[in-house]
Amino acid sequence: MATVLTMRPARQSMTLARSLSRAQRRALHQTRVRYAITKLEMPAMSPTMTEGGIASWKKAEGESFSAGDVLVEIETDKATIDVEAQDDGILGKIIAPDGSKNVQVGRLIALLAEEGDDISNLEVPKEESKSAPPQPEPETRVTQPPATPASQPTAPKASHHPKHSKHLLPSVMRLLIEGNVADAEAIPGTGVRGMLTKGDVLAYLGRASSPMGTFKEAKKEVPVPQKVEEPKPLDGAAIRQLIVSGLAAKLKPALAPKTPETFDAIIADYLPLPSSPKAAPIPMPSMKHDSTARYFDGLL
Amino acid sequence: MASLARFRPAARRVPAFARAIQTYADTTQLQDTIEDQSKPFTVKLHEESFRSYQCETPSLEVEVKKDELLKMYKDMQTMRRMEMAADALYKAKLIRGFCHLAIGQEAVSVGLEYGIKPEDRVITAYRCHPFAVMRGGTIKGVIAELLGRQAGMSHGKGGSMHIFTPSFFGGNGIVGAQVPIGAGIAFAQKYLGNKTATFALYGDGASNQGQVFEAFNMAKLWDLPAVFVCENNKYGMGTPAERSSSNTEYFTRGDKIPGLQVNGMDIIASRHAVQYARKWVTEGNGPLLMEFVTYRYGGHSMSDPGTTYRTREEVQRMRSTQDPIRGLQRYIEEWGLATEQELKQLDKDAKAEVDQAVEEAKQSPEPLIKDLWTDIYYKGTEPPFMRGREREEVHHY
Numbered sequence: 001m002a003t004v005l006t007m008r009p010a011r012q013s014m015t016l017a018r019s020l021s022r023a024q025r026r027a028l029h030q031t032r033v034r035y036a037i038t039k040l041e042m043p044a045m046s047p048t049m050t051e052g053g054i055a056s057w058k059k060a061e062g063e064s065f066s067a068g069d070v071l072v073e074i075e076t077d078k079a080t081i082d083v084e085a086q087d088d089g090i091l092g093k094i095i096a097p098d099g100s101k102n103v104q105v106g107r108l109i110a111l112l113a114e115e116g117d118d119i120s121n122l123e124v125p126k127e128e129s130k131s132a133p134p135q136p137e138p139e140t141r142v143t144q145p146p147a148t149p150a151s152q153p154t155a156p157k158a159s160h161h162p163k164h165s166k167h168l169l170p171s172v173m174r175l176l177i178e179g180n181v182a183d184a185e186a187i188p189g190t191g192v193r194g195m196l197t198k199g200d201v202l203a204y205l206g207r208a209s210s211p212m213g214t215f216k217e218a219k220k221e222v223p224v225p226q227k228v229e230e231p232k233p234l235d236g237a238a239i240r241q242l243i244v245s246g247l248a249a250k251l252k253p254a255l256a257p258k259t260p261e262t263f264d265a266i267i268a269d270y271l272p273l274p275s276s277p278k279a280a281p282i283p284m285p286s287m288k289h290d291s292t293a294r295y296f297d298g299l300l
Numbered sequence: 301m302a303s304l305a306r307f308r309p310a311a312r313r314v315p316a317f318a319r320a321i322q323t324y325a326d327t328t329q330l331q332d333t334i335e336d337q338s339k340p341f342t343v344k345l346h347e348e349s350f351r352s353y354q355c356e357t358p359s360l361e362v363e364v365k366k367d368e369l370l371k372m373y374k375d376m377q378t379m380r381r382m383e384m385a386a387d388a389l390y391k392a393k394l395i396r397g398f399c400h401l402a403i404g405q406e407a408v409s410v411g412l413e414y415g416i417k418p419e420d421r422v423i424t425a426y427r428c429h430p431f432a433v434m435r436g437g438t439i440k441g442v443i444a445e446l447l448g449r450q451a452g453m454s455h456g457k458g459g460s461m462h463i464f465t466p467s468f469f470g471g472n473g474i475v476g477a478q479v480p481i482g483a484g485i486a487f488a489q490k491y492l493g494n495k496t497a498t499f500a501l502y503g504d505g506a507s508n509q510g511q512v513f514e515a516f517n518m519a520k521l522w523d524l525p526a527v528f529v530c531e532n533n534k535y536g537m538g539t540p541a542e543r544s545s546s547n548t549e550y551f552t553r554g555d556k557i558p559g560l561q562v563n564g565m566d567i568i569a570s571r572h573a574v575q576y577a578r579k580w581v582t583e584g585n586g587p588l589l590m591e592f593v594t595y596r597y598g599g600h601s602m603s604d605p606g607t608t609y610r611t612r613e614e615v616q617r618m619r620s621t622q623d624p625i626r627g628l629q630r631y632i633e634e635w636g637l638a639t640e641q642e643l644k645q646l647d648k649d650a651k652a653e654v655d656q657a658v659e660e661a662k663q664s665p666e667p668l669i670k671d672l673w674t675d676i677y678y679k680g681t682e683p684p685f686m687r688g689r690e691r692e693e694v695h696h697y
Contacts, residue, residue: 043391046603068597068619070612081605086384106392161684161696 037092040110042103045074045081052076054100054109057091064090064115072109089114166195175201322348323593325407325565325627330635331361337637340365349569353551355558355588358576362568366637372414372567373632373643376406376625377650379430382439385658386429386446390602394662395446397459400427404597407567407624408531409434412499415574421489423469423482424501426461427531427596431501435468439654444661451664455671476502476509479528483515486526486587497578501529505536507550519587520557527577528554530591531564537600538609551591564592565624568631595622673697 042052055073059065070082071091089112096109103109162168162176164184169191175198176184184196187204190211191197202208234242260266327346334341340363350357383401390399402409409430412422424431429442437453445452445463454462461473469485472478482500489496502512507530519526530550534541541548551559558580562573570592580588595618599606606615632638673686673695682697 041392043388044393045391047393047396066616066620068612068616082607086387163696167691 038112042105042107044105051104055080056098059091171198172196179205323565325624326630337366345569349563351561353559362572373628374646375410379406381650381654399602401598402427405594407570408564408592411567411570415571420496421485421498423478428471432463436465439657440660444664449664456667476506479512480515483519486524497581499527504532504541523586525581526587528589533596554589557589559589561591564594565622
């Protein structure tokens with residue numbers, strides 16, 4: 001047949017070939033029509049599963065199944081789970097055989113065909129790159145700087161809303177609104193990490209003398225270093241002196257207990273110590289910023 | 301405790317002469333031969349398709365039309381395919397989070413839609429994907445919502461528990477919370493003078509919630525046009541109905557509210573009962589309780605294999621003997637309305653429609669960051685600012 005065709009002129013041979021092939025198609029016995037092949041991919045049996053293994057196939061190639069039948073047992077890190085078929089069909093080709101390990105979720109493990117299909121020459125389709133969910137265009141995705149979301153230049157609104165690069169405390173916010181402060185950033189902040197405090201706003205508005213007002217920090221007493229005499233190491237003579245005086249004290253007759261002369265002498269032991277006027281003043285708890293900072297760390 | 305889970309009473313304790321409902325999908329008989337296929341014809345339902353409480357059962361003679369049956373078949377098949385596509389997408393980790401599928405319960409959603417009018421209101425819980433599509437949604441909208449894309453019916457921000465259409469009120473996450481809301485919707489309909497019915501659906505697991513009975517009381521007290529529908533698929537998550545409810549005849553739990561139990565696997569019976577219920581409430585007879593006895597093949601959700609509390613044989617048996625789509629297919633073929641090839645063609649059309657919707661939904665982009673702040677408040681009523689996920693994230697409207 002082919003030799004006859006090649007002897008003819010090119011254009012006529014084409015039409016003859018086409019008509020011959022059409023006749024061939026009509027005359028030859030039709031192979032069974034193949035419906036769409038369904039791909040069976042590795043299912044994620046739990047939302048955290050990323051890969052699994054094939055424990056065993058419950059159906060053989062060419063075996064038919066109905067919807068709900070178990071096709072294969074998948075081994076996950078947690079358990080061995082049965083995978084059921086969704087539709088009726090026959091198992092066309094097993095791509096990942098029994099005992100396959102580390103099969104990623106989404107990888108092809110088998111091809112399924114419909115009943116009455118010709119599965120003699122099923123080809124494994126080439127691995128297609130999975131289409132990830134499309135990312136929106138870069139220009140539409142606005143990346144918000146996490147630190148300063150409030151420092152956007154916005155048009156002045158009818159309702160005055162003070163904005164500051166740092167967090168505004170409710171008392172501060174109220175004062176800003178009441179005092180009609182146009183730009184909260186102009187006020188120097190003396191609070192933790194530069195936040196505005198109520199005192200800052202009051203001082204700015206003129207209602208207070210300073211951010212700390214009339215509060216005066218107590219002066220810290222510097223303790224005077226007292227001269228401490230170094231104890232002299234005892235020599236032989238001093239030790240002997242100590243021993244003799246100790247012995248002498250023991251030899252002296254015990255002193256008779258003195259009877260107390262006055263009533264006050266009796267109860268003197270039980271009364272609280274009289275407050276001496278020369279007691280050192282107890283230092284006030286210092287309101288220094290570093291201790292406040294330590295208190296507030298992690299709180300806000 | 302685990303041993304209790306496997307303890308089932310040997311035989312169902314049914315009194316000797318009690319009628320029981322049958323749940324086969326293919327027991328409806330043709331009355332006489334159909335002369336003209338373009339005209340409606342009468343069929344007779346099985347006598348055990350309905351059971352009633354304090355009211356009359358609907359008549360067993362139903363008038364059906366050929367094109368309506370074919371449309372119902374196509375819709376049921378489309379809904380089945382959509383749920384199966386959601387199953388596959390979940391297993392491919394494209395849908396995350398919750399996914400509750402209604403495979404096997406298509407006769408309830410499609411039968412409801414064909415029994416009511418577009419202006420009637422429907423509210424249900426989270427097994428809502430077929431209802432959402434039937435009540436005016438699109439398959440692409442539902443799938444995209446599950447995938448979390450902008451083309452979703454809530455712009456991808458809600459998932460299956462937040463899908464709405466003008467006559468469908470969701471898509472609700474809290475078990476049993478939609479029933480008092482449904483009673484409220486019925487109250488609104490009565491207040492506005494609309495001659496519509498409101499269908500508030502819940503499951504057998506939610507039927508024991510307290511607020512359900514509060515809703516019953518208010519509906520009966522004020523004669524609201526509410527139909528409370530219990531979709532009894534025999535398992536509340538993993539608990540069989542007999543282990544959770546002392547009274548498993550959910551249609552009798554309305555106390556003074558009349559009830560009707562329906563075979564939820566036969567779509568002709570379902571649709572006929574829904575028409576009866578709609579007529580009942582719109583004529584001012586007060587509320588009605590309906591119970592659809594149906595079955596779900598899958599688990600409670602995608603995290604549940606569905607075989608730890610029931611045997612695979614039971615599921616396979618229900619699938620092979622009581623499947624609603626197969627039942628309707630038998631009717632259509634037996635009554636000579638269409639051939640097997642034509643129905644297979646409808647199957648293929650359904651599959652192609654769903655596949656295309658899934659592809660379109662996959663192409664849709666994820667929501668923009670600025671959409672985190674929209675749709676929280678009604679436009680124009682927003683507060684000056686809104687706190688975000690972190691301390692520094694503040695949005696000013």
